[in-house]
Amino acid sequence: MSGAEPAEDGRPRCPWGLSTEDYLVYHDTEWGRPVHGDDALFERLCLEAFQSGLSWLTILRRREGFRSAFAGFKISAVAEFTDADRERLLGDAGIIRNRAKIDATLANAKVLAGWDEGELDALIWSYAPDPATRPAPRVLADVPAVTPESTALAKELKKRSIRFVGPTTAYALMQACGLVDDHLADCVARGGGR
Numbered sequence: 001m002s003g004a005e006p007a008e009d010g011r012p013r014c015p016w017g018l019s020t021e022d023y024l025v026y027h028d029t030e031w032g033r034p035v036h037g038d039d040a041l042f043e044r045l046c047l048e049a050f051q052s053g054l055s056w057l058t059i060l061r062r063r064e065g066f067r068s069a070f071a072g073f074k075i076s077a078v079a080e081f082t083d084a085d086r087e088r089l090l091g092d093a094g095i096i097r098n099r100a101k102i103d104a105t106l107a108n109a110k111v112l113a114g115w116d117e118g119e120l121d122a123l124i125w126s127y128a129p130d131p132a133t134r135p136a137p138r139v140l141a142d143v144p145a146v147t148p149e150s151t152a153l154a155k156e157l158k159k160r161s162i163r164f165v166g167p168t169t170a171y172a173l174m175q176a177c178g179l180v181d182d183h184l185a186d187c188v189a190r191g192g193g194r
Contacts, residue, residue: 003138012186014140017031023057027189030176032175032192034179038118039073042109043073045165046066048169050105051169075120076113078105078106079109108163124174127150136183140184146171147171150174154170
């Protein structure tokens with residue numbers, strides 16, 4: 001059972017954030033901080049889907065490649081991608097070249113391009129649980145992989161034709177985008193950005 005552990009600066013962090021400098025920076029400056037905006041949330045949704053079955057570090061280290069390959073995750077731009085773009089993506093060594101994940105990203109952009117501005121943001125954030133009902137996790141084992149909210153979010157996204165987002169991916173999105181604060185109770189990043 002791992003609680004918060006001191007980093008080189010002596011301040012306690014969630015243990016997963018200590019394994020590499022990339023993780024430490026991401027942990028301290030991004031993970032668990034509120035993310036808003038349809039394009040920003042589309043990016044996180046896509047990256048979480050690409051992460052499925054892989055280490056987040058793999059995605060984190062290729063994030064700039066993903067951003068370049070997918071037009072900065074601007075929904076309107078990705079929605080216009082053609083079969084030639086799909087083939088380009090399948091050959092792009094700067095991203096994860098998984099056909100199903102690429103196809104889901106392109107299909108999701110086409111669906112989301114038809115939504116009203118702010119609709120994705122409002123939908124995702126409508127599943128944020130009341131922080132008062134969630135005690136701060138003390139150890140990593142206290143952090144769930146799936147919650148009723150993430151299950152409901154995944155179900156609603158699927159109902160609206162968004163692909164490749166199950167309850168576990170939806171919960172990872174909720175954690176990464178600050179809908180929940182799963183930094184451990186003693187972690188210096190807990191409550192950041194709120």
